[in-house]
Amino acid sequence: MEILLSKSTMPIIGWIAQLLGWIMNGIYIVLDAIGIPNIGLAIIFYTIIVYMLMTPLQVKQQKMSKMMSVVQPEMQKVQKKYQGKRDQASQMKMQEETMAIYQKYGVSPTGSCLPLLIQMPLLFALYQVIYHIPGYVTKVGEMFSGLAVKLSQANFLESLTQFATDNKIAAQLSGTGEALQKGITDFLYLLKPAQWEKLADINGFSSLKTTIEQTAAQSRQVNMFAGINISESPWDVIKNGIEAGTWILVIVAVLVPVLAWFTQWLNYKLMPQQTTGNPQQDSMQGSMKMMNTIMPIFSAFMCVTFSMGIGIYWIAGAVIRCIQQVVINRKIAGMDAEELVKKSQEKQAKKRAKKGLPEKKITQQARVNVRNIQEPNRGSRNNTNDSTEYYKNATNARPDSITAKANMVRQFDEKNNKKKK
Template structure:
């Protein structure tokens, strides 16, 4: 198993994740082989379904947050409007506290779906690495090349011939094929990487480079073509290669099949975006308007990017993109139906209870939060009162004093105001003496 992983992606973060996913992919291919089905394209589809099924709990949490965000948006926008243009520390603190209070009210974190995205993205990128170099992770596929690789390595000067083939065919492997190393296992893996990435025309070049191995090359090509065949297409070929070679030989059916890969990829991406929850209106908030425009632009460009890229990447990757978009669309359809039926108020209450219990575990009681909020509010309000007093003119102060004296003169006998008047009269008489 260890030598199988020598040509696997060795990135510090994605490398270990890709190896784990590779074991899963290898297991799926082995199970299918046991029932007589050896097909990489079908394995990719099943593997994609399995991975998205595993990620579904994260997807559900992300979608639930999106729904709650839509419900919170009017309140958050009201707070933003209230403090729009205020850059002083007191206003910024008040805005932050009020925003936090809204999130606590709905029982969600301000980080939102970021955690889910941080978990999902490395998995999906690592999945891409597995599909980019299947033999490095799936031993059943790699074993199909064993006899041919042994024959190539037994041929004198094979390193130079393989290097020339890589240059002529412009074969790109990850990591780059290296025929100068002394380790036989590493050399064998480099040859497998090149053979797997070669298109149909490249195998003819291989026979020219190794004429003594023609029968072995033909047998290996037939086996690999069967394993890599998906609806008549070799998943190692790019749609553009299939279209150009078959158009020249007037095999227009294969031209149409190859063209369908980028077209279906584009359509499934569009469908997936259409089913995704849309952002709530921003009500004139410029930051939200900019974010909405950026999201709208991304939604337009991503399907186009998928369409263009599918012409130049192997059909296998196109199948992965299509399968992923279809699975996400199916998930999203049922999630939309689910969230239409559920009562968000119940979810909010449950989230509030969870948040309350979490705070209690941390030793934060509800009355502490309430008192802290009152103290912060008083700190914010006190400077405003002082500022109001300092801005009052001398005439305004005299008028306020006159009003106060008039009110006191009308005080009822025995009241606190009447007693205050008596003290004031006594002080005035003593001051005149």
């Protein structure tokens, strides 16, 4: 089980989550101001805004992928040319020709991967804010903080720790002062309606019964979405709905994991699929296709046991990505790959001009490196041949010189060879 924290403390992701948390907090403040303080709605609007902010990265990634479709045929020719050659000279030559192709089209080998790498910490931070709402949304944190301060007193803490153990809730209920109060706040935020009732009925908390009930009512109000308390998991709602005979709630609860699966599956289907003609890369794409089939199913199973709030986030995120993908696909489809390459070449040329670099410097340097590998043996042979010719032609050398002695040895060898013949 995971230990709860009021905010993410992971490097980089924690910093990004702090920035995204301001967006979430602002959305909730607006909803509260217009009289509908609701965590479910806040999650949906928050997801929409953050994914819209990531749209330029997604467009850039698909532009690079389209340009790579123009580059790929030439890349395949180079790979085929050096197929099976593992010596250093061949590898350097292949690298030179590969870099020349990238420069020719003005693209980067990591161009299509970089936007995806940038998106990853953003997505992790997005989830962290959803999971630790009391730490990022001021009004939600304040809703539980009054009760958390009272429960942090020594005479209540032991009973609270035992309650967490009995209900299998992993919580950071150790430490003192503000750290302890934050741990209790996270603990209270994750309590389900039935657990709130159990907490109020604990004998040791009789003096806090009214405060507990008031906090539970406030929590229920902000967590109600489409008639369901999103602090509960779909599995909890299904079980309670069957027992109470409220079949509409059962249907809604079943729809959450089903929609989580379907929307993510549809999102993967809408992503452009390109075959490269390279068996190794096509095999990797086949593996990715299998993962794209398995992950939505895995998400659906996880969604059954996670809180409904997480399910809403997954569904909202997948729906937004589907809409984005349709729009981006149409936009990219209307673009000429050759024109994209031309613009990229012009952009690269301007960058090199600003830096004062000559054109094709990398290619020329690579060519020099390859030549340095290929030429040493040839140079050694040429030096040997030149030395031999020199000794042969040096007939006017001084009698006591090394050249004269070399000529004597050569003449002696020639006479012996003639006698043998």
